[in-house]
Amino acid sequence: MIRQTELVDKVRAYDPDADEDALNRAYVYSMQKHGLQKRASGDPYFSHPVEVAYKLTQYKLDTASIITALLHDTVEDTDATLDEIEQLFGVEIRGLVDGVTKLNRLEVQSETTKQAENLQKLVLAMAQDLRVLMVKLADRLHNMETLHYIPKPEKRQRIARETLEIYAALAERIGMRRMKEELQDLAFKELFGEARESILKRLEFLRTQGKNQVTRVEEILRELAVAGGIKDVKIYGREKKPYSIWKKMESKGVTFEQLSDIVGFRVICATVGDCYHMLGLIHEKYHTIPGQFKDYLSTPKGNGYQSIHTAVIGPQQQRIEVQIRTEDMHDVAEYGIAAHWGYKQGVGADKVSTEGKQYRWVRELLEIMEQSEGAEEFLEHTKLEMYHDQVFCFTPKGDIIALPRGSTPVDFAFAVHSGVGFTCVGAKINGRIVPLKHTLKNGDQVDIITAKTQTPSPSWERFVVTGKAKSEIRRYIRDQQREEYVTLGKAILTKTFKQEGHDVTEKMLDPAMAVFKKKDVNDLYAEVGEGIINRNQVYDAVFHTKKSESAGVKNPFDVANLKKKSKKSVPMPIKGLVAGMAIHYAGCCHPIPGDKIVGIVATGKGITIHTMDCDTLENFADSPEKWIDVAWDSSGQDDTYIGRLRVSLSHETAALASVANVIAKDEGNISNLKITNRSTDFFDLIIDVEVKNARHLNNIIASLRAKSVVQSVERV
Numbered sequence: 136m137i138r139q140t141e142l143v144d145k146v147r148a149y150d151p152d153a154d155e156d157a158l159n160r161a162y163v164y165s166m167q168k169h170g171l172q173k174r175a176s177g178d179p180y181f182s183h184p185v186e187v188a189y190k191l192t193q194y195k196l197d198t199a200s201i202i203t204a205l206l207h208d209t210v211e212d213t214d215a216t217l218d219e220i221e222q223l224f225g226v227e228i229r230g231l232v233d234g235v236t237k238l239n240r241l242e243v244q245s246e247t248t249k250q251a252e253n254l255q256k257l258v259l260a261m262a263q264d265l266r267v268l269m270v271k272l273a274d275r276l277h278n279m280e281t282l283h284y285i286p287k288p289e290k291r292q293r294i295a296r297e298t299l300e301i302y303a304a305l306a307e308r309i310g311m312r313r314m315k316e317e318l319q320d321l322a323f324k325e326l327f328g329e330a331r332e333s334i335l336k337r338l339e340f341l342r343t344q345g346k347n348q349v350t351r352v353e354e355i356l357r358e359l360a361v362a363g364g365i366k367d368v369k370i371y372g373r374e375k376k377p378y379s380i381w382k383k384m385e386s387k388g389v390t391f392e393q394l395s396d397i398v399g400f401r402v403i404c405a406t407v408g409d410c411y412h413m414l415g416l417i418h419e420k421y422h423t424i425p426g427q428f429k430d431y432l433s434t435p436k437g438n439g440y441q442s443i444h445t446a447v448i449g450p451q452q453q454r455i456e457v458q459i460r461t462e463d464m465h466d467v468a469e470y471g472i473a474a475h476w477g478y479k480q481g482v483g484a485d486k487v488s489t490e491g492k493q494y495r496w497v498r499e500l501l502e503i504m505e506q507s508e509g510a511e512e513f514l515e516h517t518k519l520e521m522y523h524d525q526v527f528c529f530t531p532k533g534d535i536i537a538l539p540r541g542s543t544p545v546d547f548a549f550a551v552h553s554g555v556g557f558t559c560v561g562a563k564i565n566g567r568i569v570p571l572k573h574t575l576k577n578g579d580q581v582d583i584i585t586a587k588t589q590t591p592s593p594s595w596e597r598f599v600v601t602g603k604a605k606s607e608i609r610r611y612i613r614d615q616q617r618e619e620y621v622t623l624g625k626a627i628l629t630k631t632f633k634q635e636g637h638d639v640t641e642k643m644l645d646p647a648m649a650v651f652k653k654k655d656v657n658d659l660y661a662e663v664g665e666g667i668i669n670r671n672q673v674y675d676a677v678f679h680t681k682k683s684e685s686a687g688v689k690n691p692f693d694v695a696n697l698k699k700k701s702k703k704s705v706p707m708p709i710k711g712l713v714a715g716m717a718i719h720y721a722g723c724c725h726p727i728p729g730d731k732i733v734g735i736v737a738t739g740k741g742i743t744i745h746t747m748d749c750d751t752l753e754n755f756a757d758s759p760e761k762w763i764d765v766a767w768d769s770s771g772q773d774d775t776y777i778g779r780l781r782v783s784l785s786h787e788t789a790a791l792a793s794v795a796n797v798i799a800k801d802e803g804n805i806s807n808l809k810i811t812n813r814s815t816d817f818f819d820l821i822i823d824v825e826v827k828n829a830r831h832l833n834n835i836i837a838s839l840r841a842k843s844v845v846q847s848v849e850r851v
C-alpha cells in the first residue's frame with residue numbers, strides 16, 4: 136500500500152503550496168474510518184481510497200481533489216458524516232465528497248439502465264464540479280483494475296459495460312485520453328477477452344516483424360526535421376490500443392490485416408511555429424491522403440485537445456498517420472483539463488483564495504470551450520451547461536427520463552406515457568410517498584402510482600412544467616368541458632321540444648344543423664349547452680316558428696328559464712380555478728354566492744361546487760387531493776344562482792299564487808317547482824329560485840315566512 140509520506144511527497148512535487156497537514160489528516164482519518172473493512176480482493180479497504188488518490192496525483196490535481204479521493208467512500212461505507220467532514224476539512228471538501236457519494240449511489244440505481252447517453256449527462260449534471268467527476272473516474276479505474284475479484288460474472292460484465300459506455304466516454308469528453316484508454320482496455324478485457332488477446336498477439340507479431348520499419352519511419356521524420364532546421368523535436372511511433380483497433384475493425388467491417396494504420400507517429404515540437412513548419416516539410420515530401428488533414432491546433436477540440444493530424448503515403452509506400460503538437464498540448468491530450476489547470480497552478484503567478492481557486496477551475500474550462508469555433512462544437516460544449524437546467528430521474532426499471540428543472544411527478548408520469556399521466560394518483564420517490572407537486576431532483580427514482588378510475592385533476596395544470604403534461608391536461612379539460620356542454624345542450628333541447636309536445640331526435644335536428652352550419656349533432660348540442668345558440672332558435676329552425684322572438688317574456692313558472700344563461704357564455708364566478716374548467720353547482724346543497732364553498736374534483740365532470748357544510752363532502756374525506764380551495768368571484772354580480780327551498784303551505788285558494796308573487800316581488804325567479812306531498816290541509820313544495828346571492832335568498836325566505844299561508848320555509 137502507498138505510504139502516507141509517499142503520497143504527500145508526490146503532491147508536493149507538482150504543487151509546493153499543497154496543504155500537507157490537511158493531506159496527512161485526511162489519510163489518517165480515512166484509514167481510521169475504514170478500519171478493518173476489507174475489499175473483495177482481501178486487501179484492507181483503505182488501500183482503495185489511497186490508490187484512487189495516488190492515481191490523481193498523476194493528473195496533478197489540487198489538494199482538495201486528493202483529499203476528496205482519500206475520503207470518497209467514508210460517508211457511504213463508514214460512520215463518517217458530511218458534517219464531520221466539513222468540520223475537519225472545510226466546506227469545499229464537504230461539497231466534493233458529497234458529490235462523489237451521490238455519484239456512487241447513482242451507480243447502484245442504474246443497474247439495468249441502457250441509456251448511456253442520458254446517464255453520461257446525468258453524471259455530468261450531478262458532478263457540477265469537474266473534480267468530482269475526476270475522482271469518480273479514478274475510483275472507477277481502480278475498481279476496474281480489481282474487477283477480477285468480483286465472483287459474479289454478470290456483475291463484472293455490467294460494471295465493464297457501464298465503464299465503457301459511460302465513464303470512458305466521459306473521460307474522453309473532458310480530454311483525459313490516458314484515463315479513457317485505461318478504462319477502455321480494462322472493460323474490453325472483461326467483455327471481449329478473446330478478441331483482445333488475439334489483437335495483442337497480432338500486434339506482438341507485427342512488432343517483431345516490422346520493428347525496423349517503425350524505427351525507419353521515425354528516423355526519416357527526424358532527418359526531415361533536422362534538414363528543415365527544426366531543433367528540439369521528439370518523434371515516436373505509437374501503436375493503437377487493442378480496443379480502438381477492434382472498434383475500427385467493427386465499424387469498417389475489415390480484418391486486422393486490412394487495417395493500415397495500426398501505428399501512428401507523434402511529432403512533439405518546441406513551438407507552434409515549428410509544428411506548422413514540420414507539417415510543411417512532411418507535406419512537401421510525401422503525398423497527403425485527402426480528407427485526413429485536420430488542424431486542431433488553430434481550432435482546438437471542445438475538450439481542449441490541440442494537435443495537427445495528417446496522413447501521408449510514407450517512405451515505404453505505406454500509409455502513415457502523423458500527429459504534430461507542442462509539449463504543452465501533448466500533456467493536455469494525455470491528461471485533459473487536469474493538465475491544463477495544473478500548469479496554471481504551478482506557475483503560481485496569481486495567488487488567490489481557495490474560493491478563487493475553485494472558480495478558476497470552472498472559468499478555465501469555459502475558456503477552453505470559448506476557444507473553439509463552429510456551431511456543432513459550440514453546441515457540444517454548451518450542452519454541459521444545459522444539463523444544469525435539466526433533471527434526470529429513473530423509472531423503477533432503471534430507464535432514465537430527462538426533464539426540465541422544476542418538474543414534478545406528474546411531468547414524469549406524462550413523460551413516461553400519456554396513459555400513466557392520465558391515471559396517476561400518487562408518486563413514490565426513492566421509496567417514499569410524496570405529493571404530486573413535489574419537485575424532482577437529479578437521480579431520483581420515481582415510481583408513479585396509478586388507478587384506472589383516476590382522471591387528470593385540473594389543479595395539476597398549476598404546477599406542471601413540461602409542455603407535454605400541460606397540453607395533455609388542457610386537452611383533457613377541454614374534452615371534458617365539451618362533453619359537459621353536449622350533455623347540457625341535449626337536455627335543454629329535449630326539454631324545450633317536450634314542452635311543445637315533441638320528442639327530439641337527431642334526425643329532427645337536421646334543419647337546425649343546416650342553419651347553424653354544423654356537421655356533428657354534438658357540435659350543435661355543445662353550442663346550445665354553452666349558450667352560444669339559443670334553444671328557441673333551434674326550435675324555430677326545426678318548426679319554422681318564431682319562438683325565439685317572444686322568449687324575452689318573463690314567466691315565473693317557466694320550468695327552465697335559461698334566458699340568462701344563453702345571453703352570454705358563462706363567466707367564471709368562482710375564484711381559484713383554472714380558466715376554462717367545467718364547473719357545476721352541486722344538486723345536494725345548491726351553493727349560492729355568499730355561501731362558504733369548496734370545489735371537489737369529480738371524475739369525468741370537472742369541478743363540483745359544494746357548500747362547506749354539505750353532508751356529501753364526507754364522501755370525499757379520504758381523498759384530500761380532490762379538494763380545491765375556491766371562493767366566489769365578487770365581480771360576477773350579474774349572475775344568478777339556484778337556491779332550493781322546501782316550503783309548506785296551507786291548502787287554501789291561491790296559496791301558490793301568493794308564494795309566486797312574493798318571490799317575483801323580491802326579484803327572484805322560480806326556475807322549478809315540484810309538489811312533493813299533498814294532504815287535505817297542507818302541501819309541501821320544492822321551489823328552485825334564481826337569486827343573486829345568499830342574502831337575496833335569505834330576503835325571499837323572510838318574505839315568505841311573513842305570509843300567513845306559509846307554514847314553514849327552509850333551504851335544502
Ligand code: MN
Pocket residue numbers: 183207208274
Ligand atoms: Mn470507491
